Amino acid sequence: xxxxxxxxxxxxxxxxxxxxxxILTAFEIAVDASNVYWVSVGTPAGxxxxxxxxxxxxxxxxxxxxxxxxxxxxxxxxxxxxxxxxYGETGLSTGNSSKGLRSVPVNGGxxxxxxxxDGVVAVALNxxxxxxxxxxxxxxxxxxxxxxxxxxxxxxxKNVDVVTHMxxxxxxxxxxxxxxxxxxxxxxxxxxxxxxxxxGAFLAEEFAIDDCxxxxxxxxxxxxxxxx
Numbered sequence: 001x002x003x004x005x006x007x008x009x010x011x012x013x014x015x016x017x018x019x020x021x022x023i024l025t026a027f028e029i030a031v032d033a034s035n036v037y038w039v040s041v042g043t044p045a046g047x048x049x050x051x052x053x054x055x056x057x058x059x060x061x062x063x064x065x066x067x068x069x070x071x072x073x074x075x076x077x078x079x080x081x082x083x084x085x086x087y088g089e090t091g092l093s094t095g096n097s098s099k100g101l102r103s104v105p106v107n108g109g110x111x112x113x114x115x116x117x118d119g120v121v122a123v124a125l126n127x128x129x130x131x132x133x134x135x136x137x138x139x140x141x142x143x144x145x146x147x148x149x150x151x152x153x154x155x156x157x158k159n160v161d162v163v164t165h166m167x168x169x170x171x172x173x174x175x176x177x178x179x180x181x182x183x184x185x186x187x188x189x190x191x192x193x194x195x196x197x198x199x200g201a202f203l204a205e206e207f208a209i210d211d212c213x214x215x216x217x218x219x220x221x222x223x224x225x226x227x228x
Contacts, residue, residue, distance in 0.1 A: 051095025088120025
């Protein structure tokens with residue numbers, strides 16, 4: 001199995017550069033000013049994965065590839081603020097029972113376990129806070145906010161489904177809620193009512209936001225612009 005690869009290309013166009021190759025089951029990438037990060041969910045095994053996922057990084061020039069965390073229980077999300085890398089273990093592999101929100105310094109070091117109760121499937125960062133989505137198939141997932149220094153979490157929304165992507169824009173947390181009925185929803189980061197920004201069927205569970213609008217891909221492959 002040759003695995004996946006991470007590439008870069010100038011915004012103005014030009015030649016693509018391969019930054020890293022031979023990545024097993026790459027799932028999500030993140031960038032900061034200096035590095036590119038990714039999670040590998042692990043080795044496929046039957047209908048699931050072994051608990052051997054990884055978080056890795058490489059410099060933007062393609063040098064200095066480093067494993068920051070290994071033997072992870074099916075990680076699906078990663079984010080960096082340039083000081084620490086934040087990721088989640090879902091706990092969905094039977095290989096071990098590890099699950100929760102984690103952080104590790106961008107230059108490597110000890111992994112900090114910020115939560116241990118529920119699996120974490122999505123992470124977003126903003127200023128001094130971490131926003132994360134927990135996973136619970138029985139009672140419903142939850143969106144929460146925690147200070148980067150750690151401590152207690154504040155609930156922002158309960159009874160969410162599998163959140164596959166989330167991002168903070170201004171004073172609002174946007175997230176893709178994936179279930180039989182899909183939607184891109186949002187909730188104030190200070191707490192408040194959950195609302196739907198875009199509903200319907202989607203081809204991709206990723207979306208992007210700028211100062212004016214939200215961009216998503218509908219079931220027909222068209223890029224849809226929705227004012228914020």
